[in-house]
Amino acid sequence: MAETVVITVKSEAFLKKIVALSAEAITVCDQCGTCSGSCPMIAEMDVTPSQLMRMVQLGQSEALDTKTMWVCASCFACTVRCPRGLDVSKVAEALRQVTLRRSVDHLDIRNIPDDELAELPQIALVSAFRKLTG
Amino acid sequence: MTSEQTSTTRAAPDTGSPKRTRLPYYPGCTLKTTGKGLEDSALAVAETLGVELVELPRWNCCGVVTSLTDDDLMRHIAPIRNMVRVQEVSDAGLVDDKRVVTLCSMCFNALKWSNARIVGDAEDLKSLNDFMYLEEDYRGDAEVVHFLEILKELDPEAIAEQVKTPLGELNVAPYYGCTLLRPKSIGIDDPEDPTIQQELLEIMGATVIDNPYKTVCCGSYQTVQDKYAVAELTHGILSHARAAGAEAVTTFCPLCAFNLDNRQREVLEKHPDFEPMPVFYFTQLMAVAFGLNPKCCRFDLNHTDPRPLLRGKGLMKEGA
Numbered sequence: 001m002a003e004t005v006v007i008t009v010k011s012e013a014f015l016k017k018i019v020a021l022s023a024e025a026i027t028v029c030d031q032c033g034t035c036s037g038s039c040p041m042i043a044e045m046d047v048t049p050s051q052l053m054r055m056v057q058l059g060q061s062e063a064l065d066t067k068t069m070w071v072c073a074s075c076f077a078c079t080v081r082c083p084r085g086l087d088v089s090k091v092a093e094a095l096r097q098v099t100l101r102r103s104v105d106h107l108d109i110r111n112i113p114d115d116e117l118a119e120l121p122q123i124a125l126v127s128a129f130r131k132l133t134g
Numbered sequence: 135m136t137s138e139q140t141s142t143t144r145a146a147p148d149t150g151s152p153k154r155t156r157l158p159y160y161p162g163c164t165l166k167t168t169g170k171g172l173e174d175s176a177l178a179v180a181e182t183l184g185v186e187l188v189e190l191p192r193w194n195c196c197g198v199v200t201s202l203t204d205d206d207l208m209r210h211i212a213p214i215r216n217m218v219r220v221q222e223v224s225d226a227g228l229v230d231d232k233r234v235v236t237l238c239s240m241c242f243n244a245l246k247w248s249n250a251r252i253v254g255d256a257e258d259l260k261s262l263n264d265f266m267y268l269e270e271d272y273r274g275d276a277e278v279v280h281f282l283e284i285l286k287e288l289d290p291e292a293i294a295e296q297v298k299t300p301l302g303e304l305n306v307a308p309y310y311g312c313t314l315l316r317p318k319s320i321g322i323d324d325p326e327d328p329t330i331q332q333e334l335l336e337i338m339g340a341t342v343i344d345n346p347y348k349t350v351c352c353g354s355y356q357t358v359q360d361k362y363a364v365a366e367l368t369h370g371i372l373s374h375a376r377a378a379g380a381e382a383v384t385t386f387c388p389l390c391a392f393n394l395d396n397r398q399r400e401v402l403e404k405h406p407d408f409e410p411m412p413v414f415y416f417t418q419l420m421a422v423a424f425g426l427n428p429k430c431c432r433f434d435l436n437h438t439d440p441r442p443l444l445r446g447k448g449l450m451k452e453g454a
Contacts, residue, residue: 023204040351044363071363074199075351076316080325087317093202107359119396120358122163123240123389127198128358130209 011059018056018063021094028084029053035078035088044071049078049088056091069095070106070132093131100134107132157284158220158234159187162196162241169238169388169415171432176237176281176417178430182296183288188229190219198240199355200247207258213248214262218269220276233277235284237417239387243313246278246320280314281417282330282386283322293337298425300339304447306419307343307380308332309371311390312351325349331384331416338423343380347371352393364393365400372398372411381443382412384419391415395437412440428454 019026029050036048045068047055055063063069072092079087099106107128109117117125165173180187193216201209220234236242252258253274263271285293308331315321315328323330326349332342350371353364371394375383385391395413402408418431418440428450433441444450 021203021205040367041353041356041363043366044360070359071356073312073351073354073356074202075312075354077312077349077351079317080315087202090202097203112358116358116361121168121388121392123198123238124355124358124392126163126195127240127355127389130197130199130201131355132359 005058005060007059011061013059014061015056015059017098018091018094021097022087022090024086024090024094026053026056026086026091029057029086030084032083034081034083038077038081039072040075040077041071041073049092052095053086053088053091056095063095064099066095068092074131096131100132103134105133154181154184154186155231156186156188156229157231158223158229159189160193160196160216160220160234160236160241160245160278161189162193162236162238164388165238168392168435171418171435172237172386172388172391172415174430174432175415175421175426178426179417179420179424180281180284182424182426183285183293185284185288187235188223190216190223190234193219196241196244197248198244200244200251207261210248210252210258211262211265213245214252214272215266215269216245217249217276217278218266218272221270221272224276232275233279235279235281237281237386239280239311239313239385240389242278242280243320249274249276249278250319280322280386282314282334285334286330290337293334296424297338299423299449301335301341301419301423301449302339302447303341304419304443304449305341305343305379305381306335306414307345307375307378307383308335308348308416309375309383309385309390309394309413310348311385311387312349312354314386315349334416335384335419338420340419340423343375343378345374345378345380347374352390354389354393357389357393357397361397361400362404365397365404368394368397369401369405369408372401373408376409376411380411382414382440384414384416386416398438410438412436412438412443414440422449 033050036050039049047066047068052068069092074089197212223229224232310328315325335342353367357364398410421431
């Protein structure tokens, strides 16, 4: 069943916002799927990285509700392979930042068990809190 | 700006000369705790090779991950403040080079990336200097290198001369992960098929097992919010190394080390048939090959004890 996508002023504003935050020319993504084929975290995602790019191209702010943007490990496997020279990690970061700048954290230190906190290296905790909290 | 323009000296020691090359050294927080086996073994290996790593005074956290949004200058203050420290020790004549050496792959990536971004934008550099008005202005001429790059600059013969216990029958798969390789502008080797660890392991006489999972991400900081997702990646990386013939893997990253080593506990919960595999810091194996005191390896901090494997291969004495 074909789905009708309506582009509104609001959706265009959303695209522009993510383009500004990521400094990526998101509209040049031609949906080849190389990023999705390279992503180590794809098994944990609800939409693939290329689908996420398409959602942003169309200005769909539902991209902010995806699990995908929180599961990206910023490993840059997609970045080095993208034939259009795009960096999906930066797009995922821009999406996270839209939410985090509204003071909505994705990770709460109180939910991490004490034995995990004692064992985790500092670089794990610092990077997780920089990526997943505002 | 090229390295030729900014580097003052090369690290290669003159053979036969007792003079050590003094390089500024940024440890980062984890090298003082779970990554102590990396720091202690690397310092011992460097000393053996005539390189003195001079720890920066008053270093601070590098931020670990580079902020990827375009409007986030504030998040580059921490790494750039460390570059001010590099400039200070260089200006004071305490080191022979303006290239700061890192051991932790994540610190390497975060510092090099921030440095490149800020040095590449005069206005941003001025903004940060104005913000850090209590510091000397950072002139932007210091560089960030990884210890592997220093090792590669050395004469291979000089490294080979130090090998007292060739690693012989030890089948090792080098693991690179992400931050040594990606993005391309920051990485130190081919992002798809790196060989820098292999070349050095071969000098130490090891049997190197190459496999394509050497560049697959371990899950990084996702280990904090979903340890089982990371355990699946660990299972994939180590199982492929094992299938290719490896008995151990090497890394330079304390977070990769945690995910590949400590998360084997979660791997075993989900995959009871999994055979645990030791995860070495690269310099731990160098210290073994050089016949250095095993205390510098801090094998007590490894989750999967590598000592039975080393003893089985005759690379470590009983009781050591």
